[in-house]
Amino acid sequence: MSLKLNVVVCSTRPGRVGLSIGRWFDAYAKAHGGFEVELVDLADFALPVFDKPHHPRLRQYEHAHTKAWSASVESADAFVFVTPEYNYGPPPSLLNAMNYLVHEWRDKVAGFVSYAGVSGGLRAVQAEKLIMANFKIMPLPEQVTIPMFPQHMDAEKNFKPNEMHETSAKAMLDELVRWARALKAMRAGA
Template sequence: MKLNIVICSTRPGRIGPSIGRWFHGAAQAHGGFEAELVDLAAFNLPVFDEPHHPRLRNYQHDHTKAWSASVEAADAFVFVTPEYNFSPPPAFVNALNYLFFEWNHKPASFVSYGGASGGLRAVQMEKLMLTSVKIMPIPEAVAIPMVGLQIDAEKVFTPTEGQAKAAPGMLDELARWAGALKPLRA
């Protein structure tokens, strides 16, 4: 099964790639998925600019076609997401809205980061949004509060012992759901 680990922040100076690289290594060590690190910034998605509703899959732009292929290929998702003003990053919301069927019947979890809440307020909103495109968000996740304390001068992220231990359990559960939902995607 294929896992897309999606870096949801696209802003300059972001730390999402550092956290994404750590989690990608954890997913590779876990072995339950073929893990791919996917950076939303690489798709350069403008504010939704397709002339047709995503349900029609009549994409006109190359950036949408590339994004569609990436999402379609995955059996599960982990969203590496910050919290901006108690909300999801706009790039996440925009990327979600570009597609519909490609998301359907796949599970998702989160590696969230931020200040005191560790990004959990954004995750709660993201879970609600994901259900509208038929994604099953699971409760198991990794939260990183006060993330700045775990990033060094070279922007390398070092997890706490608890975060490192949470990752395999989350991946175990995500693999169970991905396997269980696979017949719905056939």
């Protein structure tokens, strides 16, 4: 059973480091081999603040950006959200993107690669897990946490993981595969 993982870079802020961290995780996930992996950058979708005239449960998408975002999310069996922590919470770009859709998220699994200062983004992930559970996404406890992320960036702003990051990434990917298989089978039987 082929499984697809979308590695979603959640920050759209100019000068962000999330894309560098996302590129590292994308390459790591491809080497892991459990998934067909796609790096998805929220900035590429240019989603304005929720601009749809119809509730997302109706799937009456009128805008090209909504249709493209829906297709991207629908295509995945699992997600890894590469997320910063903004003011003790999730980035608004992720919350906005989540609210664009309903059905496309259902019965899929999510992992997290979080980064920030001393917290490593843990507070953002805790809030994101609560929100995602309401979309019927299974958020895993396994995650990659990157505290004091500037210490792991080289002069060209490339992320340089340490052993803990790689060990955590493997553990999370192993669990993502297990859950993605089970939930894909469940969706097929629904």
